[in-house]
Amino acid sequence: MKMIVCRNSDMLESRDFLFYASPYAIARNQAVEKHAHEFVELAYVAEGEGEHEYRGRKHLLKEGDCFLIEPNEAHSYRVGPHAGLVMYNVLFQPSVLNVELEALRDEGPFDTPMLLDPPGGFDFFVALEPAERLEMMYLLDRIVAEFNVKKLGYRILIKTHLIDLFVFLGRCSDRRRQRLQPFEDAQAGEEKMIRQVCAWIETNYDKPMTLERISRRCGMRKSAFSALFKRHTGKAFxxxxxxxxxxxxxxxxxxxxxxxxxxxxxxxxxxxxxxxxxxxxxxxxxxxxxxxxxxxxxxxxxx
CATH class of the missing domain: 1.10.10.60 (Homeodomain-like)
Structure with a gap:
């Protein structure tokens, strides 16, 4: 069977804006067969678990995993019987951010998807901590909302949010390299996490949200998260x-x-x-x- 190759014209918005962003779900016992694409794919696992085959190796995926797929590299996904998989896909050609990428390169070495043309290709993976996952979801939801609604100036805002996203991932990766915890001060970490939850609620008020789902994303038991949320906001979730x-x-x-x-x-x-x-x-x-x-x-x- 001939492998599917997704072209820019198949997935990206237009020739003058080579970009696409959306969440998608893979149900239990389902698969996305081996395929490749002309563009870069930044993938983030929002919920669930599954298996990703890339460059001949199989990797277990879990909530919080973020990784990059090179153009023209074959890969596939498989999901087992226990849980489905909800992922976010950000698809783009690096030319979308040519000016911005050059400015970021001037800032120094970033271990992020921004360095899209190193010798021998690139390889980016980071497993986000619970508080970091909230920030990631907030950034992704803003990008997806701008891309879907397409209000005046949406392309500029998408580029701005992409830079925010890449800098955020760079900092997460840098913390791993220096073996730092995401938040060295526990109280400051709690406060930031609750602010991120509130920001997410204010952006996604029209979507279903449950205490169980949010507490799981924060890596906490429902009772502990509920008490923490009320202590910081003065209100029940x-x-x-x-x-x-x-x-x-x-x-x-x-x-x-x-x-x-x-x-x-x-x-x-x-x-x-x-x-x-x-x-x-x-x-x-x-x-x-x-x-x-x-x-x-x-x-x-x-x-």
Missing amino acids: ADYCNGVRIQVAKQLLENGDDKLIQIASQAGFDNCGFFNKYFARTVGMAPGQYRRERRAGSLRSDK
């Missing part, structure tokens, strides 16, 4: 998430005419009845009344 969603819902009510069931969904509530009750309990009035009063107040202030 669920209340913090729903508080962010209520603020989003307020903006939607003030600035749009969508039905309440649509607003509930856009703000991340999967049950409109619960949204109505939670909104009334926290805001002091029902969503419909809030919209009417805000609109009436806005009309009075315009006169």
